[in-house]
Amino acid sequence: MPVMVASENGRRGMMAAMMLLREGGSALDAVELACRIVEDDPDDHSVGYGGLPNVLGEVELDASIMDGGATLRAGAVAAVQGYGCAITLARKVMEETPHVLVVARGAERLAAELGESPQDQRTEEALRRWRERFAERGLTPGATENLRSVARILTRPLNLQDKIYKAARVDTLGTVNFIALDAQGNLAAAVSTSGLGWKYPGRVGDSPLIGAGNYCDNRYGAAACTGMGELAIRAATARSLVLYLKCGMPLVEAGREALRDLLTLDAAEGQYMNIVTLTPTGEHAGFSTVPGKQYLFQRAEMDEPQLADRLMLE
Numbered sequence: 245m246p247v248m249v250a251s252e253n254g255r256r257g258m259m260a261a262m263m264l265l266r267e268g269g270s271a272l273d274a275v276e277l278a279c280r281i282v283e284d285d286p287d288d289h290s291v292g293y294g295g296l297p298n299v300l301g302e303v304e305l306d307a308s309i310m311d312g313g314a315t316l317r318a319g320a321v322a323a324v325q326g327y328g329c330a331i332t333l334a335r336k337v338m339e340e341t342p343h344v345l346v347v348a349r350g351a352e353r354l355a356a357e358l359g360e361s362p363q364d365q366r367t368e369e370a371l372r373r374w375r376e377r378f379a380e381r382g383l384t385p386g387a388t389e390n391l392r393s394v395a396r397i398l399t400r401p402l403n404l405q406d407k408i409y410k411a412a413r414v415d416t417l418g419t420v421n422f423i424a425l426d427a428q429g430n431l432a433a434a435v436s437t438s439g440l441g442w443k444y445p446g447r448v449g450d451s452p453l454i455g456a457g458n459y460c461d462n463r464y465g466a467a468a469c470t471g472m473g474e475l476a477i478r479a480a481t482a483r484s485l486v487l488y489l490k491c492g493m494p495l496v497e498a499g500r501e502a503l504r505d506l507l508t509l510d511a512a513e514g515q516y517m518n519i520v521t522l523t524p525t526g527e528h529a530g531f532s533t534v535p536g537k538q539y540l541f542q543r544a545e546m547d548e549p550q551l552a553d554r555l556m557l558e
């Protein structure tokens with residue numbers, strides 16, 4: 245029965261989490277473990293340690309976790325600096341506070357109170373990319389005048405000639421998400437990211453926002469997003485897909501309807517949205533607004549995760 249789906253960069257995390265699920269572990273533990281593995285990987289520049297920094301050169305992490313069980317528990321953190329393990333902090337918010345979302349200084353304080361060790365999340369490699377991207381466009385890395393240009397990146401109409409916009413479009417998206425169905429029939433979903441590279445300080449994407457980048461309900465299914473978070477926030481993409489399932493749509497139709505919702509947003513070139521989804525019966529699918537995107541899935545009897553194509557609108 246156990247099944248997992250994930251974004252393309254989740255292979256190692258999925259393999260470890262599937263071992264846990266095969267031994268009877270919970271979906272919640274599986275998705276947290278899987279995210280932790282990607283968060284700790286310095287070579288993944290879109291998540292956790294080694295994530296790409298914001299415009300000022302600071303790494304800010306966002307994460308959320310949702311338990312599809314009867315009470316729809318959820319926890320999230322956003323704009324966390326100086327601590328890794330964002331997904332574990334999100335789970336602590338869910339399990340040890342009466343809140344759902346704790347941000348920035350508050351999340352860092354919570355981490356310290358929980359005994360987490362502070363750790364600079366910036367790697368030399370991520371900082372080198374940050375410096376190079378700005379310098380190669382004649383901008384001073386970290387200069388405050390860059391802030392105004394970054395603010396423009398995220399508003400419309402976009403100025404395609406904007407130097408930072410061009411800098412921002414090179415390899416700056418990325419997130420990891422996992423959804424697991426365990427042997428007890430429980431679903432859980434987790435999303436972790438360093439967000440859009442070179443983002444405005446304090447910018448929060450869809451990943452930590454329940455309903456936007458993450459939603460999970462044992463009765464109908466779960467969905468998680470990667471891509472330009474501003475789109476999934478405005479269309480409440482993860483919750484919408486699950487709501488379409490609740491309304492009785494087949495999985496492929498529900499996913500395509502969620503993609504259709506995104507059409508009205510007039511996304512700029514390079515602003516895509518991906519969704520992965522898993523139902524309580526183990527049916528899975530991936531969706532994307534752009535061609536060529538894939539996702540990972542693994543059933544308990546498979547030795548390793550497999551890639552599958554994400555569906556688009558027809």
Ligand code: ASP
Pocket residue numbers: 416417418419437438439440448449450451457469470471472473474
């Ligand atoms: N959705 C993430 C964000 O907007 C980034 C990504 O998935 O690529 O922060």
